[in-house]
Amino acid sequence: MTHTPPHEPPELAGRRILLGLTGSVACYKAAELCRLLTQAGARVQVAMSEGAQHFITAATMQALSGQPVFTSQWDERPANGMAHIQLGREADAILVAPASADFLARLAAGRADDLLSLLCLARPRERAPLLLAPAMNREMWSHPATQRNVRQAAADGARVLAVGFGAQACGETGDGRMLQAPELLEEVIAALTPQTLAGRRVVVTAGPTFEAIDPVRGLTNRSSGKMGFAIARAARLAGAQVTLIAGPVHLPTPHGVARVDVESALQMQAALQPALQGADVLIAAAAVADWRAAEVAAQKMKKDGSGLPPPLRFVENPDLLAAAARSPRAQAGQLYCVGFAAESENLLAHAQAKRQRKGVPLLAGNIGPATFGRDDNALLLIDEAGVTELPAGLQPASKRQLARLLVDEIARRLPRR
Missing domain, CATH: 3.40.50.10300 (CoaB-like)
Known part of the structure; x- marks a missing residue:
């Protein structure tokens, strides 16, 4: 008898994800990431820094998310005129991907002079996890200042994701690449999954x-x-x-x-x-x-014309x-x-x-x-x-x-x- 599994909701059905983009060539991966998040059932709201708009357009992200894109803290579309408050309150999770070295420094210092940094500072920390997906040149990533900022951001409650190793846009090879879109999707799902096996x-x-x-x-x-x-x-x-x-x-x-x-x-x-x-x-x-064969033949066993298989002995x-x-x-x-x-x-x-x-x-x-x-x-x-x-x-x-x-x-x- 053939069974048809019942329809199951996507893993992020009903979830609201705020996707932040900062100035990095890795912004091109954000397009696929946005598509994967929406396919997983999430409602994706995109917020972009000024630097991000030099790498990918707001029109592209609006088309992929199906939602208006926010680029300024002074955006008057929210009813209360406070985009940095309203957008964070509506999100189940905030993912900044890519998170540039400059943005990590801003976050570590607690600066609040653009929309994205304001959103991260004003988010309800007890229920809206903040995920950071770093993306930068290998030297920038390994610099003590960046590593110090990463540690500070983590100490302040952000989940700083790993970086990948490989060829970079500058022509060098090393650590600092942003994770791929399917990997970031898994990180978002994990952040919203009850941690019943944490520490196990x-x-x-x-x-x-x-x-x-x-x-x-x-x-x-x-x-x-x-x-x-x-x-x-x-x-x-x-x-x-x-x-x-x-x-x-x-x-x-x-x-x-x-x-x-x-x-x-x-x-x-x-x-x-x-x-x-x-x-x-x-x-x-x-x-x-x-069971396994008691002895493994050194060479392929051949037919001998007798019509009988070679003798095999098995052990448990x-x-x-x-x-x-x-x-x-x-x-x-x-x-x-x-x-x-x-x-x-x-x-x-x-x-x-x-x-x-x-x-x-x-x-x-x-x-x-x-x-x-x-x-x-x-x-x-x-x-x-x-x-x-x-x-x-x-x-x-x-x-x-x-x-x-x-x-x-x-x-x-x-x-x-």
Whole structure:
């Protein structure tokens, strides 16, 4: 039976984002950023400094945002005549992208002589986060004055985002490039996501493993890794420091997530050992092969004309999840282990048995053939208290939405610090 996931609202639906532009050639990225924010459901209000207008026009930003652009603190369009107050009060978040070296200096000094600096000073700090996306030449970025201003802006409550490394408009190469528009979109979503995993370290395994038989053949499974990657992203959005250990899949790394690529179960085991040191949560979403070839042929195995396959002998792979659940840190309540079960029948019975066998506090089960490679899924969560359906009624939802629900359930179950 084919399931059609219900319509889900965009991640920034109903959110009001004030996008500030300052004088930098990186203003060209603001056009794509504005488009991505609106596609994510946000209402985008653009405010531009005088310098920004030398790099991109207000007409362009108005066309992309669908809203009038503000460029002056003396703009009389707001009913109260106070653009710097009104615009900040209406925003759920303020993102200055690009944030030039001059603007960072103004902000650090508390200056209020243009619209953007006024907006940032007058914003309601308790509910409207301020995100700064620096963009400048590598020498300007590394200058002690700039770094001092960055620290001061952060100390005053701004979220100063990382810079990228690469070729710059001046012809030099180094740090100082503004993050790309999709990365900035992720930062905005994170800033507006409840930080239920703030301060936590989370390890996620994802995808299949590949167990070689010879140099060109091997045993694997149909796991796409999409669920595990969605979980890693959701955990990072919820404030966690996330390490993603991925089997052989072709998926982009979620922004802000540290990724370790592996191929076999033994390689995943080797990657897990250091990753779990100090981790608070393990979410084992990978479909790890149960067996591997006892001996891997040095060369490609050939047909011999007999019509029979070459003899193969298999050995059992280590149980990575059970080993983690039996570790001293897990037994002491310092590592919370979450398992996954991909079944083809009798989901509830098999998942309950697997949770007991693995010794984990929480297990998420699904019907594998119904979800492998798809963008939607539904999960049964099983713990000592019983069974929880995600979503309610087990109606398929996007794996992104399902990952957010799962992360919320995990955060709720973690011991308080």
